[in-house]
Amino acid sequence: MDHSALFQKVVSFASxxxxxxxxxxxxxxxxxxxxxxxKILEYMMFSQPVxxxxxxxxxxxxxxxxxxxxxxxxxxxxxxxxxxxxxxxxQMFRLSEEGQAxxxxxxxxxxxxxxxxxxxxxxxxxxxxxxxxxxxxKRVFE
Amino acid sequence: MDHSALFQKVVSFASxxxxxxxxxxxxxxxxxxxxxxxKILEYMMFSQPVxxxxxxxxxxxxxxxxxxxxxxxxxxxxxxxxxxxxxxxxQMFRLSEEGQAxxxxxxxxxxxxxxxxxxxxxxxxxxxxxxxxxxxxKRVFE
DNA sequence: CCTTTTGGTTATCAAATGATAATGAAAAGA
DNA sequence: TCTTTTCATTATCATTTGATAACCAAAAGG
Numbered sequence: 001m002d003h004s005a006l007f008q009k010v011v012s013f014a015s016x017x018x019x020x021x022x023x024x025x026x027x028x029x030x031x032x033x034x035x036x037x038x039k040i041l042e043y044m045m046f047s048q049p050v051x052x053x054x055x056x057x058x059x060x061x062x063x064x065x066x067x068x069x070x071x072x073x074x075x076x077x078x079x080x081x082x083x084x085x086x087x088x089x090x091q092m093f094r095l096s097e098e099g100q101a102x103x104x105x106x107x108x109x110x111x112x113x114x115x116x117x118x119x120x121x122x123x124x125x126x127x128x129x130x131x132x133x134x135x136x137x138k139r140v141f142e
Numbered sequence: 143m144d145h146s147a148l149f150q151k152v153v154s155f156a157s158x159x160x161x162x163x164x165x166x167x168x169x170x171x172x173x174x175x176x177x178x179x180x181k182i183l184e185y186m187m188f189s190q191p192v193x194x195x196x197x198x199x200x201x202x203x204x205x206x207x208x209x210x211x212x213x214x215x216x217x218x219x220x221x222x223x224x225x226x227x228x229x230x231x232x233q234m235f236r237l238s239e240e241g242q243a244x245x246x247x248x249x250x251x252x253x254x255x256x257x258x259x260x261x262x263x264x265x266x267x268x269x270x271x272x273x274x275x276x277x278x279x280k281r282v283f284e
Numbered sequence: 285c286c287t288t289t290t291g292g293t294t295a296t297c298a299a300a301t302g303a304t305a306a307t308g309a310a311a312a313g314a
Numbered sequence: 315t316c317t318t319t320t321c322a323t324t325a326t327c328a329t330t331t332g333a334t335a336a337c338c339a340a341a342a343g344g
């Protein structure tokens with residue numbers, strides 16, 4: 001079975017998501033971090049604590065490069081490191097206070113952009129959006 | 143009015159889209175092009191012909207850098223250049239045969255990944271996906 | 285005409301990212 | 315215990331990307 005038409009819609013949808021994301025997170029430029037460093041911090045926000053291997057998987061980075069970026073984040077004081085006492089090979093990373101504050105700033109600005117986008121929508125429409133998000137996430141985007 | 147919860151869902155959804163996109167387009171690595179070059183070709187697929195300025199806008203690239211990447215794509219024979227006779231400052235770019243073939247290969251592989259993701263879904267569910275895509279695109283992602 | 289603006293190109297440099305090899309330390313397994 | 319595997323780090327290099335200045339040609343606008 002061929003679903004070319006649907007596939008093309010998904011592709012161009014993904015492209016739109018990329019562009020809007022890029023626009024909404026432009027506040028990152030005001031902070032002293034690079035784009036991949038931001039991705040790492042963002043990932044830490046949603047799942048803490050995390051190991052370098054997990055980060056490498058989810059952010060699509062090699063382990064050595066992940067390690068390098070984590071070191072930079074540590075130097076900037078944006079995250080903290082601990083050891084998993086159950087398995088002392090595993091290094092556990094989490095956001096520091098400062099890292100949380102940074103992400104709060106970036107998110108606050110992004111959220112303002114988001115609020116503008118959805119301004120004027122009814123409660124029913126917002127529910128529709130939420131359901132659409134969940135549907136796509138479950139069926140298409142893992 | 144504050145929609146933090148919905149906003150967070152959008153953020154993590156966008157992140158999932160990024161990841162799946164990355165996974166589906168890993169066929170790009172087999173081709174002799176970089177990621178931004180691929181983005182440019184992808185953009186050309188959906189709107190042809192395009193000027194450097196338009197590309198720069200949509201791919202979030204400065205004009206000089208866009209020009210540089212377009213030159214590389216020309217050298218690789220993946221796109222063609224023409225002049226807008228109405229306004230001879232404007233350069234019109236479009237995919238070459240070879241560029242189309244390249245994109246066809248990448249898309250074919252990506253579509254296989256997509257087909258696997260949606261394998262086993264009913265026609266009704268597919269329609270639901272399509273509607274969700276359109277809703278989100280219109281209300282949230284421009 | 286002459287000036288200004290717009291669209292594009294080239295050149296150049298700094299920074300970020302990708303890739304790989306070598307190493308170490310802890311755990312798992314024989 | 316000894317070997318192998320896993321997780322992580324450091325170091326290094328090539329490539330890609332970002333940013334900026336200088337420049338050119340065509341159009342627009344007096």
